[in-house]
Amino acid sequence: MSKNDNNCGRIERILKVHNMQQTLAQFEEHREIVKIKASKLAKKHPRCLADGNELLRFHGTTVECSLGMNGSSSLCTSDKCSVCRILRHGFSTKKEINGGVGVFTTSTSGRAFESVEVYDDYPFLRKALIVCRVIAGRVHRPLENIHEMAGQAGFDSLAGKVGVYSNIEELYLLNPRALLPCFVVICKL
Ligand SMILES: [Zn+2]
Structure with a gap:
């Protein structure tokens, strides 16, 4: 059995993440790699060259403990x-x-909560959201077969669903170092 509510219900708390120096360094190092890769391409991607195409994204997940209480x-x-x-x-x-394709992120909190399933077998498990800074780099879109595309070189992320106004609702980050957690939103049981 799973509780498939589409959203959070009520927010229990919001926590700010204090990243370790090493995590921050890895994130910045990854940005530099993406920028260098972009500078070698014939087709120029101004955002990639500027900051690695940094975006703010949501990752839906679960929490079991009383973190932050x-x-x-x-x-x-x-x-x-x-x-x-x-x-x-x-x-x-x-x-x-996602079959090892990449880390799934969304542009809205609603879509992130929707992507999480919470099973009744674990009574203390509840939905949570990690707000992340993300180095999206070169985005491959539109997407036909994500498993085929994942093997292709040169891209840093894959667009899943693209919304009206071509904002990227769903984005898979191919390298886990491209994500830096900033805030955690924990839902009530
Ligand atoms: Zn925990």
Whole structure:
């Protein structure tokens, strides 16, 4: 059984993420790699050259522990608690689903919450949202077969659904280092 509500219901709390120096360095290093790659292409992508095409994106996931409650900032070690795992070890293209294509992000919080399934078997599991700074780099779109495209060289991310006004509703980041968590939004049970 799964509770398939489309949104958060009520927000329990919002936490600011304090990234380690090393995580920040890796993120900036990744930006530089994307910029260098872009500078070697015949077709110029001004945003890639400027800042690696940085965007603010949402990643829907789940949390199991009481992170942030009573001012506690210690991360738990439960393998069901995706928020703590991501904050501890970073994103993983393997764990963050989609058949290993990439880390799934959305342009709206609603779509991010919709993408998360919470199963009744784990009574303390609830939806959470990680607001991330993302180096989107060169975006491949439109998308026909994501599994074929993932193997193609030269792109840093893949657009899933593209909305009206061509904003990218769904974006898969091919490299987990392209994401830097900034805030965590935790929903009430
Ligand atoms: Zn936890």
